[in-house]
Amino acid sequence: MYRNQSIKWMAVLVLGITILQHRAAAQPEFEQAPSESGPEHAQPVVSITKGRELSVSLGPNASPAEKRAAELLIDAVRQRTGIELSTGNPAPGSHALVLGTAQSHPLVRDYLARRNDAGRLSTDGFVVAWEPGEKRWYVAGQSPGGAVAGVGRLLRGIRFEQGRLWLPAARFSDAPAMPIRGIYLWARDPYFKSTNLDRYIEEFALWGGNSLALWFELGMFSSFEDPQAQHWLEAYRRCFETAQRVGMKTTLILVANDAYQSSAKQLRISPIIGCPGHYLCPSKPEGARQLLTWQDQLIKSFSHLDGLIIFPADPGGCSCADCTPWPTEGFWRAAQPLGERFHERFPEADVWVAFWHLHHPTFGGENWQQLVKLLGKHRPAWLTGIQPGMAPHHRFAKVTPAEQQIYADAGLPLSLFPEVSMYRNHGGMLVKKGYWEQMRAEMTRYPAGQMRGGWPYSERWNTDIANVAFLCWFWNPQKTVDAVLDEYASWYFGPSAPEARQLLQLLDDGNRAPDREAKVREVFAKLDRQLPGWVREDWRWKEIATSAARLGAGK
Numbered sequence: 394m395y396r397n398q399s400i401k402w403m404a405v406l407v408l409g410i411t412i413l414q415h416r417a418a419a420q421p422e423f424e425q426a427p428s429e430s431g432p433e434h435a436q437p438v439v440s441i442t443k444g445r446e447l448s449v450s451l452g453p454n455a456s457p458a459e460k461r462a463a464e465l466l467i468d469a470v471r472q473r474t475g476i477e478l479s480t481g482n483p484a485p486g487s488h489a490l491v492l493g494t495a496q497s498h499p500l501v502r503d504y505l506a507r508r509n510d511a512g513r514l515s516t517d518g519f520v521v522a523w524e525p526g527e528k529r530w531y532v533a534g535q536s537p538g539g540a541v542a543g544v545g546r547l548l549r550g551i552r553f554e555q556g557r558l559w560l561p562a563a564r565f566s567d568a569p570a571m572p573i574r575g576i577y578l579w580a581r582d583p584y585f586k587s588t589n590l591d592r593y594i595e596e597f598a599l600w601g602g603n604s605l606a607l608w609f610e611l612g613m614f615s616s617f618e619d620p621q622a623q624h625w626l627e628a629y630r631r632c633f634e635t636a637q638r639v640g641m642k643t644t645l646i647l648v649a650n651d652a653y654q655s656s657a658k659q660l661r662i663s664p665i666i667g668c669p670g671h672y673l674c675p676s677k678p679e680g681a682r683q684l685l686t687w688q689d690q691l692i693k694s695f696s697h698l699d700g701l702i703i704f705p706a707d708p709g710g711c712s713c714a715d716c717t718p719w720p721t722e723g724f725w726r727a728a729q730p731l732g733e734r735f736h737e738r739f740p741e742a743d744v745w746v747a748f749w750h751l752h753h754p755t756f757g758g759e760n761w762q763q764l765v766k767l768l769g770k771h772r773p774a775w776l777t778g779i780q781p782g783m784a785p786h787h788r789f790a791k792v793t794p795a796e797q798q799i800y801a802d803a804g805l806p807l808s809l810f811p812e813v814s815m816y817r818n819h820g821g822m823l824v825k826k827g828y829w830e831q832m833r834a835e836m837t838r839y840p841a842g843q844m845r846g847g848w849p850y851s852e853r854w855n856t857d858i859a860n861v862a863f864l865c866w867f868w869n870p871q872k873t874v875d876a877v878l879d880e881y882a883s884w885y886f887g888p889s890a891p892e893a894r895q896l897l898q899l900l901d902d903g904n905r906a907p908d909r910e911a912k913v914r915e916v917f918a919k920l921d922r923q924l925p926g927w928v929r930e931d932w933r934w935k936e937i938a939t940s941a942a943r944l945g946a947g948k
């Protein structure tokens with residue numbers, strides 16, 4: 394029984410490593426190192442059974458991100474094997490995992506200098522290399538974030554069992570295709586009341602993510618002084634600190650004409666679809682001044698931000714004559730001073746103008762195209778680029794290939810707002826291979842030279858696989874959905890990965906197999922019997938179990 398599972402698990406690991414090697418093929422040369430493993434193992438691996446056999450070595454100038462990555466690695470090993478890895482200088486004859494950048498760790502610097510091929514690291518790239526003669530793994534990042542992503546990639550190549558871990562005796566390198574690898578978590582109770590949130594943010598960095606976006610919604614509160622507003626602001630600061638600790642950037646999202654509930658009645662909007670009545674009309678001079686005062690107050694309450702996304706609608710908008718059509722009139726009237734002010738406060742930060750929902754007839758039909766062209770022709774100094782929405786099945790928010798061309802023709806940098814939460818939502822983990830593949834294809838239709846990445850919009854925990862998929866695609870837009878699912882199952886299910894992978898396939902919303910429900914029940918029951926404790930305790934298993942229960946499993 395145990396051996397069988399082990400063999401199946403190895404098959405998934407081999408597949409994962411093959412994918413890594415395939416990816417690495419385009420990068421500097423890295424060969425498979427000679428095996429130290431016994432003949433019973435199909436894959437070259439190095440076995441560790443005691444903490445003193447492997448020491449994690451950080452450089453004297455290790456960044457907070459590198460230190461945190463080392464802690465996350467040590468945590469994962471402890472949780473999954475019970476082994477407490479050592480730190481600092483390795484004991485004579487034992488193995489070392491040397492982690493850092495050329496700037497932070499002399500051993501990494503020397504290694505990169507010694508291996509010319511490895512030294513050509515692209516921005517945020519990494520090398521993970523086993524050097525058998527030295528008994529060392531090098532995890533060398535081009536940047537601290539690259540080192541964190543390298544730790545994540547190494548972790549996903551390790552096999553864990555109680556009392557033992559098997560590290561790959563391999564060398565591979567990788568670098569992201571896009572500079573913005575973000576996640577946008579909807580600031581609501583499902584995330585913000587959970588004790589898992591900080592660790593969740595850190596795990597994005599292990600998947601190569603480097604930016605966290607949060608929307609501060611003024612309209613949730615009566616005023617800036619409202620204790621609730623202050624409570625949420627404190628939660629945002631904490632999340633941003635967590636993100637920064639693992640080397641991620643921080644991006645604030647604001648809706649251009651969002652207002653506190655106590656807004657003056659005479660300054661309010663004329664009603665428009667999807668917009669609360671207390672939002673302010675930016676065409677009323679006093680309303681525009683009030684918006685700017687509130688936005689200033691909010692922006693100044695953050696000591697540091699790396700970016701701002703100015704949102705136009707859903708919610709947002711005003712139907713008065715002066716604000717119509719919304720994109721080039723009311724919205725731009727509010728967005729322009731906001732962009733300017735933000736740029737003054739944080740000159741190094743990015744500012745994106747989003748176009749979500751502006752294709753809706755209520756917002757001027759094709760007027761959004763005028764705004765795109767205007768920004769392309771007269772790009773304000775503070776503007777980094779524009780952000781098209783992405784929702785292939787949304788009646789109004791979908792973007793056709795012809796419309797994608799209009800965005801591209803402006804010649805501006807592009808980032809994406811992929812909607813991974815709302816389409817065919819249901820309880821429990823979402824698996825929507827067909828939908829995700831459509832999104833990936835849409836992303837790759839934009840010119841690669843302009844597409845910078847983006848922030849998938851996640852409303853709840855059940856979008857986790859979609860989030861991971863986008864983080865993978867920002868690294869490599871050619872990666873298949875199946876390859877993402879393989880890696881996901883391997884990392885979060887360890888020895889139960891083959892069955893977990895089968896279950897995810899069955900939970901796919903596009904799966905129409907006639908015996909689907911019976912199969913779900915069968916595979917779920919099998920998994921439920923065999924899962925290691927660390928998998929069972931992970932919130933992901935609960936999300937997957939909820940999704941399986943929809944189809945009759947676990948009853």
Ligand SMILES: [Zn+2]
Nearest residue numbers: 674711713716
């Ligand atoms: Zn108005």
